[in-house]
Amino acid sequence: MYDLGYSRPATLAKALELLQQDDLAQLVSGGQTLMPVLRARLAAPSQLVDIARLDDLRQICTIGAGIEIGAGMTHAEVAASPVVRAHLPALAALAGGIGDAQIRHRGTIGGSIANNDPAACYPSAVLALGARVQTNLRMLDAEAFFAGMFATALEPGEIVTAVHFPACAVACYLKFRNPASRFALVGVFAARLASDEHRIAIIGGGNGVFRWHEAERHLDRGAGVDGLDTVPLDLANFTGDIHGSADYRRHVAKVITRRALTQMA
């Protein structure tokens, strides 16, 4: 790891100031993605600005029928939160299945969506549920926030502060784990929204989280889960690697979608 400076500002304003003064400074939240990246010398920030303990980023509350989760809440805290478990049990289950217990004790929702790893779990829930991402500057719709693998609409120096999830009727997240790394080979967040519309968001395809619009329309027409096999799913959403071909991933995505919908019913 290249050497670097470190600061733990006491306020969000101070953190923003540090980022503004130094183009090469980088935020660190749970560090469960960034630390492996730094160890491998894949990045060389001048300093880390640690926002993990900022009170402003560490709340979970209801807002109307939905919930707001502070960017600094760990996967373990989201999984255990009575508010999340009551309002969005599928989201609590998703958080409780990320990585392993040690990773969940430190990794945060803000870091996960800002990083937008194509195999990360949270982006599927954010996109499927039509959540909105609050930053220090603005509120972004999920559709506008994610911009392909490892890319988001965040400007340099912009900080995610919270994620707002609207209420939904019922949802289910399922992932098919790579047996070695245990990361998702493919993951599917299926939801029926409060409006009764269906949403299917898929991760692990390789190009970043995306919605399976054809399946959503199929379900909205009242057609059954069984018919899903013949619904087109664009192969361009998938890439192949040593763990599986694009074709294989697409197949798994269809199987997992069917399982998630069956569990939801």
Place this chain on the structure above:
Amino acid sequence: MSRIELRVNGRNVEVEADGRTLLTHALRDHLRLTGTHIGCDTSQCGSCTVHVDGKAVKSCTILAVQAAGCDILTIEGLASGRELHPMQAAFNDFHGLQCGFCTPGMIMMAIDIVNRHGRPDEATVRAELEGNLCRCTGYHNIIKAVCAGAERMGEMA
């Protein structure tokens, strides 16, 4: 170089180290607490597991400076004198180790599991040990040891 103040196994200590120093290196190289092991460079094996403010974390995936001001508990902090912690004793009694490389991480994780679950069933222990790899035992005796250690910790509480 910076001065990093840590609280390790109940003692306040100071480490003079680069900002980039991982907690695991501060413990092993600076404080000579070599019970905390390093088994991978991908944050996957869990042999470096310690408690930071009461929670199991991978000490290879956190900087020492990030842990400044926190309470750090390592494998060396468990026994009282010559008397092993009940979880250590259970690993001994149930043959929960062979080469012993994964053992400090397993035991720190096991205690974290008991702290959160009380007396977990076998399925819970297996799921919770997701982040700890063992190349020797096949896990069977580790699971037995964790369940027995949980019983003993419960009896002492």
